[in-house]
């Protein structure tokens with residue numbers, strides 16, 4: 295089969311299409327013939343060799359990619375054979391390929407009309423957006439939510455889900471007018487350009503000076519640090535990434551006066567320890583999508599052979615929503 299292989303970390307050019315053996319599903323696994331593979335910011339970090347936790351970085355040589363949509367081609371020895379032939383989305387290892395292996399408990403069957411690329415958004419980015427708001431942010435109806443990088447993959451879904459989960463005000467940040475417009479179209483009440491100094495003041499003004507009850511931040515650096523200036527008393531800031539490649543310095547004493555919380559989120563750790571709840575979240579997201587309450591935004595689809603171009607577009611901050619490879 296064709297796969298995008300990586301023998302060393304480095305620039306996008308280290309991603310090369312090669313011919314490799316089709317993997318064989320073992321116990322508890324299924325083999326999926328992929329139609330679409332999702333590309334995530336985290337894949338870009340793994341390719342650059344700056345993965346968040348060195349012990350979880352892919353071992354080289356590697357095939358990147360953690361999510362696909364396609365058809366079950368074969369089931370492992372102890373997996374019910376009736377899964378074969380079903381259209382599914384799944385968390386996988388080695389997703390940038392014609393075939394990939396998934397643990398059978400992280401495979402979700404798709405409704406007949408579901409679009410493969412849009413459904414892929416319900417995996418890494420959709421599950422993250424949901425758990426950031428519900429498990430980490432502990433969102434309650436009537437609260438205000440600030441979603442940073444709102445036009446990105448996680449951001450586009452978090453804006454919509456904040457609304458579904460009862461937020462009173464959804465505030466979105468993004469770096470360009472086109473991205474800001476997309477956030478507004480997806481349901482943000484207030485849109486702020488966080489590249490302009492003083493952006494946190496705009497967030498404060500839009501919440502009557504109180505600040506946002508929940509802030510989702512994967513930028514880190516100055517944006518993460520300045521987010522504390524517009525976090526409400528008893529508010530929760532969820533840190534889940536470092537797109538800026540700079541950590542935000544937080545001191546516990548900064549949080550004391552207003553009884554605030556900074557908490558962290560990492561999907562990989564949850565996939566390893568709680569696959570049952572993750573499968574439940576995927577099912578809920580697919581239902582919301584079917585009911586028209588959640589939409590995966592797909593504007594960037596690259597052929598498998600152009601995985602390097604997909605990585606370049608993400609690094610250059612040129613994409614919005616879900617980025618996919620078509621296979």
Ligand SMILES: NC(=O)c1ccc[n+]([C@@H]2O[C@H](COP(=O)([O-])OP(=O)(O)OC[C@H]3O[C@@H](n4cnc5c(N)ncnc54)[C@H](OP(=O)(O)O)[C@@H]3O)[C@@H](O)[C@H]2O)c1
Pocket residue numbers: 334335336418419422443444445446447448449467468469470473512513534535536537538539559560561562608609610611613614615
């Ligand atoms: N902890 C977890 O389990 C987990 C799970 C999923 C994702 N993540 C993290 O969440 C972040 C978003 O992921 P995603 O898949 O939604 O990515 P994405 O679609 O590529 O969106 C990333 C967004 O980050 C913003 N950004 C700010 N500073 C940037 C910089 N210096 N370089 C590039 N982009 C920058 C860009 O929006 P603007 O141009 O509007 O600033 C961009 O749209 C990433 O940091 C990713 O690693 C973490």
